[in-house]
Amino acid sequence: MKIGFLDIEWVDVLDVLLLAFLLYQIYYLVKGTIASRIFLGYLLVYLLFLVAKAVGLELLTTILGYFISVGALALIIIFQQEIRRFLLIIGKSTNVANSRLFRRWIGQPEVAEPATPLRPIVDACKAMAAEFTGGLVVVGKNDELEKFIQSGDALDAIISKRLLLSIAGQYSPLRDGAVIITDGRVRAARCILPVSDNDELSTTTGFRHRAALGISEVTDAAAVAISEETGRISLAIDGELFPNLSSSELEERLRVYLFEPARARKREGGKDTPVT
Structure with missing residues (x-):
């Protein structure tokens, strides 16, 4: 032309x-x-x-x-x-590194489905919200979280509601920072997370929620933040913060994001109303 x-x-x-x-x-x-x-x-x-x-x-x-x-x-x-x-x-x-074709081409075995049980995590978050106990729980997916695990105190324990509640307890020396869960184990507590520098966040967004958003921006982990002031549960995924979730909504979103294929996540994505 x-x-x-x-x-x-x-x-x-x-x-x-x-x-x-x-x-x-x-x-x-x-x-x-x-x-x-x-x-x-x-x-x-x-x-x-x-x-x-x-x-x-x-x-x-x-x-x-x-x-x-x-x-x-x-x-x-x-x-x-x-x-x-x-x-x-x-x-x-x-997300090329996690594709089946890429892994087959470079000779790596396919990643098995995550073995992390969600019920004790959700029950613990529900109990913390009811008692207005602040908490920050990171559930790993595919990305390596070893750098953040090493910033805290190593545990390597079986996931249970009582363990998570004891960590978040008022007089617990491990309550500050985040609990990191990967491969079906509580790997560490009192971990330091990167804080999001998103300028579009509300000025009322607390440090705990900014840390949850920060880890979701740099990794594919899901982060659950429980507000100590309001008792509300928020979930950070892929750099988006979903506030004021019920325990059933939290479990469903975690299950869809961590376990179900991308098609299911896209169907659920139309219902999302993230906070910016």
């Missing part, structure tokens, strides 16, 4: 569309944050460099040229959190 003096091929159209999509994703990640203002400032400096070069201001062009030459490295350093979030979104959306 020819427009004026330009010859446009379908590859050019695809190139523009992909670039527009990439720029939109970058804008979506940095909008409303201080990073967006930094990025705008960098663009203004670059425009000033182009104007100075066109006009012939040699001294200003030389000074700005030194700044622009290290611009790529500076952007990587400044936007390291945003780049990390972008790569995590891509990795979690494709």
Whole structure:
């Protein structure tokens, strides 16, 4: 196709569309944050460099040229959190490493269904909510959580309601931090989790809920947070926080996310109303 003096091929159209999509994703990640203002400032400096070069201001062009030459490295350093979030979104959306074809191709055995019983976890969360006892329980799926397990006190115990309640008890030395459960075992307590830096969260969102959201952003684990003030149960999955769940809703969402295939999760996804 020819427009004026330009010859446009379908590859050019695809190139523009992909670039527009990439720029939109970058804008979506940095909008409303201080990073967006930094990025705008960098663009203004670059425009000033182009104007100075066109006009012939040699001294200003030389000074700005030194700044622009290290611009790529500076952007990587400044936007390291945003780049990390972008790569995590891509990795979690494709999820190639967990596909059967990929595992068969590299000769790895398929991952067996998780053996984590949900009933004692749900019963413990229900009891904590009824007693207004704060708690944070992380249930692993496929991703490795060893780094977070090592930040706490190792337990390696069988999952039970009484164990989880004793950990969350008012006078328990293990009540601070998170309990991490993987492969049907309580692996550790008093674990430190990454805190979400999502600027769209309400200012009333507590530290416990931000930690639950943070672990769900960087791994595929599900995190249950029980509010000490309201007794409400919230669930964080894939960087989304679902508040004020009943015990039956909590069990159903955990079962669908941890055990059922992706098709079932998509059917359930239409009912979700995450908090942002």
